[in-house]
Amino acid sequence: MTELQASLDAIAARAASDEDRGRVADYIPELARVDPLRFGIAVALPSGAVLSAGDADVAFSIQSISKVFTLAIALGRLGDGLWRRVGREPSGQPFNSILQLETEHGIPRNPFINAGALVVTDAILAGHKPRDLLGEILDFVREAAGDEDIHINRAVAASEAEWGARNRALAEFMRSWGNLEHPVDLVIGTYVHQCAVEMTCRQLARAGLFLTGAEGTPALVSAQRIRRINALMMTCGHYDASGDFAYRVGLPGKSGVGGGILMVVPGRASIAVWSPGLDETGNSKLGSRALEELVAATGWSVLG
Ligand code: GLU
Numbered sequence: 001m002t003e004l005q006a007s008l009d010a011i012a013a014r015a016a017s018d019e020d021r022g023r024v025a026d027y028i029p030e031l032a033r034v035d036p037l038r039f040g041i042a043v044a045l046p047s048g049a050v051l052s053a054g055d056a057d058v059a060f061s062i063q064s065i066s067k068v069f070t071l072a073i074a075l076g077r078l079g080d081g082l083w084r085r086v087g088r089e090p091s092g093q094p095f096n097s098i099l100q101l102e103t104e105h106g107i108p109r110n111p112f113i114n115a116g117a118l119v120v121t122d123a124i125l126a127g128h129k130p131r132d133l134l135g136e137i138l139d140f141v142r143e144a145a146g147d148e149d150i151h152i153n154r155a156v157a158a159s160e161a162e163w164g165a166r167n168r169a170l171a172e173f174m175r176s177w178g179n180l181e182h183p184v185d186l187v188i189g190t191y192v193h194q195c196a197v198e199m200t201c202r203q204l205a206r207a208g209l210f211l212t213g214a215e216g217t218p219a220l221v222s223a224q225r226i227r228r229i230n231a232l233m234m235t236c237g238h239y240d241a242s243g244d245f246a247y248r249v250g251l252p253g254k255s256g257v258g259g260g261i262l263m264v265v266p267g268r269a270s271i272a273v274w275s276p277g278l279d280e281t282g283n284s285k286l287g288s289r290a291l292e293e294l295v296a297a298t299g300w301s302v303l304g
Contacts, residue, residue, distance in 0.1 A: 106177020
């Protein structure tokens with residue numbers, strides 16, 4: 001435990017002096033206001049202990065990390081029926097690419113690229129008002145984290161809705177293929193709010209504990225689904241850098257353009273890291289570096 005704390009302190013200290021921090025996302029204007037010098041990391045253990053360093057208590061926009069939670073809800077609601085509408089293969093393309101949708105008849109490659117996440121949101125909207133679904137997503141995340149103090153930043157959602165022409169295009173395109181049941185505005189409106197959930201590293205690390213499958217963690221989905229969500233995080237969690245993250249870090253993770261990454265050490269720990277500067281593939285630059293350092297220090301890997 002003290003060794004782990006020492007590793008986190010060393011990682012945060014190194015990150016603080018790193019000048020090569022990447023670029024804060026600015027295509028959602030509200031995200032561009034975030035201080036690029038922020039860095040936080042937290043490790044939640046199945047015992048309930050949470051170790052952290054840096055800005056681990058500062059809330060940030062989880063953005064695409066929300067796709068892990070909506071996928072868990074969708075699999076619970078639709079089961080394997082979901083896979084008729086979205087694939088399970090890495091895309092090898094940027095997070096917001098439209099390229100494959102044309103040749104693949106409006107079926108997105110996986111639930112973690114934007115097109116796939118829009119389909120997932122559309123699927124779980126069935127029978128719900130958007131407000132109720134957002135309430136359900138928040139309830140899920142709050143229960144996972146064991147913390148009621150998790151909210152949606154409406155200014156971030158509004159900012160993304162205003163500047164979200166690309167996502168709207170993806171949604172319209174999928175609708176033309178019959179793979180979107182609800183009106184595009186409804187799906188986009190819900191999606192931008194789910195992405196605008198804010199959490200601290202400590203909250204997010206705790207919220208990921210259910211994915212470790214460890215005894216004593218919240219039993220929100222079945223063991224089989226936990227394996228499958230982890231598999232998708234491993235193969236598709238970092239867009240066109242998923243293979244590189246798997247090679248360098250070697251554990252299931254999901255990144256977001258807010259600069260956060262949630263990573264799971266099956267059976268052992270859930271980790272959240274946040275540094276707003278992104279690399280050219282839209283993943284947190286210092287965040288992925290920090291996770292690489294953490295696995296080197298702890299020896300954590302898929303081999304157990
Ligand atoms: N809300 C962001 C978008 O749709 C999520 C992208 C991300 O976090 O990677 O553009």
